[in-house]
Amino acid sequence: MSQNLIRIATRKSPLAMWQAEFVKAELERIHPGLVVELLPMSTKGDVILDTPLAKVGGKGLFVKELEVAMLEDKADIAVHSMKDVPVDFPEGLGLEVICEREDPRDAFVSNSYSNLEQLPHGAVVGTSSLRRQCQLRARRPDLQIKDLRGNVGTRLAKLDSGEYDAIILAAAGLIRLGLSERIASFISAEESLPANGQGAVGIECRTDDARVKALLAPLEHKTTRLRVLAERAMNTRLEGGCQVPIGAFAEIDAGQLTLRGLVGNPDGSEIITGVIQGAADDAVSLGQQLADELLGKGAKAILDAVYAKA
């Protein structure tokens, strides 16, 4: 491969393309003379649109095709939303860089109401995330939760067509796509604990590709990595994919990491939460300890029941 070229395998959705373009621009800015090409492709997760993701099954629906392209040396890197990246990587590939995090919160989007409290009794809220559904139902058991799939633009169009009174999306996606004005209000992490990795972008490459790893290194954001490592470690220990009612959110202040975790059932009737604090450098161990605490409080039974239904 040319010393001057990096090929990015990316999904074709506008958000994936934005993230790939962002990495391309950063790399070209930092390394004058470097040429970065995009290789847009479809993944299984993009093709299966009519089934709730929890039922499609299989982890990594949005990343497998990109990984094959790297293993076949048709691409050098893949840019992912960390939320969608499975815990395990195929032999020969690894997550080299985690970029600085965008706003990790969920966003309330509606043309008629400014927040969750304002929604009338029985209002229809769109989300396909069991994590969001569980936390919504716990606060507002009266709401009707209706499935909502597709990329960000599709979801907004469904809201605008009147199918829903409100929808919940990751703020990060809307912000990146220049759609911040669609956010009626941000939902605090206390009200809707984000998914592990939400708002962070990661870059995967071949583990033996020293040239590419050196070029990527300046994009790494240490604090984001530690936060996401803690969140992912919790998820991994719980054996959760991204389509399970699990929330994990870490913050770092003066070297101290605070990780909050949540496991619930989709109808919100049972929610188990926990918090752990410690040195940020112990991110992985903190995530594992919090997972064990949640398992000890009954998370296992909840997750088993969710998987049995999926």
Ligand SMILES: NCc1[nH]cc(CCC(=O)O)c1CC(=O)O
């Ligand atoms: N599961 C799809 C997905 N993957 C990443 C984002 C948003 C951007 C991010 O979290 O980085 C979204 C859409 C959403 O949850 O609304």
